[in-house]
Structures are given as structure tokens and as C-alpha cells.
Amino acid sequence: MSLWDASSWNCLGSVSVPDVQAVAVSADGRRVATATGTWITLWQTPRWRVERRAPYERYKYGLLQxxxxxxxxxxxxxxxxxxxxxxTGDVAQLLSTNMYAVAFSPDGEFLAGASHTGDWRRPDAWVWRRDTHLPAGHTDDAALPLAE
Structure with a gap:
């Protein structure tokens, strides 16, 4: 896996990570998250130092953000x-839904996600208002569907 400067196309650094299923780069480019079938690893770039590694045996889909x-x-x-x-690598919140894409709002207050309920012609879009003051491990299913 390599991190590239998009303006100059210079390689900023590389690391060997077998079986990567998903990658996310932080907005400032200083951190990268990788997911394999059983691990999510947070890296500090450009030296590719492992910052945190946590087991995620139930990981699925290529989604990290x-x-x-x-x-x-x-x-x-x-x-x-x-x-x-x-x-910490701990689960701060669990939303019991299956998403194939997510995005945070620029201020981080909202989380949007897209899922399928079986009809491929009509995916569902959801928006959650994040409560950053919830205790670790909190489960919240209070998703608000977008208006059609």
C-alpha cells in the first residue's frame, strides 16, 4: 500500500499490508486506516508507524471512514x-444497520449512510445526528430516514 501526493504524484511512503479490504486516509493525510478480514489498523504516516491495532473478527464490506x-x-x-x-480502538457506538457507504458532515455532527433493503433500484439513505457524549459501547437505532 502506498500514499501518494495527489498534486505532484510523488509517493509519500509505502508499507506492505497483505489482504487489505478497505483503506481510509484522514483529511490531513497524517493517518491511514486499513482493514483486513480480522484487523483494523491505524497508521501514522509518512513513517508508517502502527498507532493502534484492534481485532474485528466480524468486519465485512470495504467500508472505512x-x-x-x-x-x-x-x-x-x-x-x-x-x-x-x-x-483506544474501542467501539464507541453501534448502529444495528448494514451500510455500504458512509460520510461524515464537515463538522462531524451528522453521519450519512446508504444501504440496500433488497431493491437495487432504490437504495435507502439515512442520516444520524451524532451524540458524542454517549458512553462507550452505546447502541443507538434512532436513525432518521431522509425524506423522499
Missing amino acids: FSPDLKTVASQHSDGLCLVDAS
Whole structure:
């Protein structure tokens, strides 16, 4: 895996990570998250120092996303969408839904996601208002669907 400067196309650094299923780069380019079938690893670039590595045996789909404040990584697991505390590797919040794409709002207050309910012509879009004051491991299913 390599990190490239998009303006100059200079390689900023590389590291060997076998079986990578998903990659996320922080907005400032200083952190990279990688997911394999059983691990999510947070790296500090450009020296590729492992900052945090946590087991995620139930990881599925190629979905990883940093929050704008870099404190949270969203990842899809078989038991739901996990919001992982990037400093500890602990699950901060679990949303029992299956997403194939997520995005944080620029201020990090909202999390949007897209899922399929079986009809490929009509994917569902969801928006959650994040409560960053919830205790670790909190489960919240209070998603608000977007108006059609």
C-alpha cells in the first residue's frame, strides 16, 4: 500500500499490508486506516508507524471512514455500523444497520449512510445526528430516514 501526493504524484511512503479490504486516509493525510478480514489498523504516516491495532473478527464490506476530527473511524461489521474510538480502538457506538457507504458532515455532527433493503433500484439513505457524549459501547437505532 502506498500514499501518494495527489498534486505532484510523488509517493509519500509505502508499507506492505497483505489482504487489505478497505483503506481510509484522514483529511490531513497524517493517518491511514486499513482493514483486513480480522484487523483494523491505524497508521501514522509518512513513517508508517502502527498507532493502534484492534481485532474485528466480524468486519465485512470495504467500508472505512474517518470523522473530520479524526477521533472516530466508521466501519461496517456483521452486527452493525461501528463507530470506533480511534484513540483506544474501542467501539464507541453501534448502529444495528448494514451500510455500504458512509460520510461524515464537515463538522462531524451528522453521519450519512446508504444501504440496500433488497431493491437495487432504490437504495435507502439515512442520516444520524451524532451524540458524542454517549458512553462507550452505546447502541443507538434512532436513525432518521431522509425524506423522499
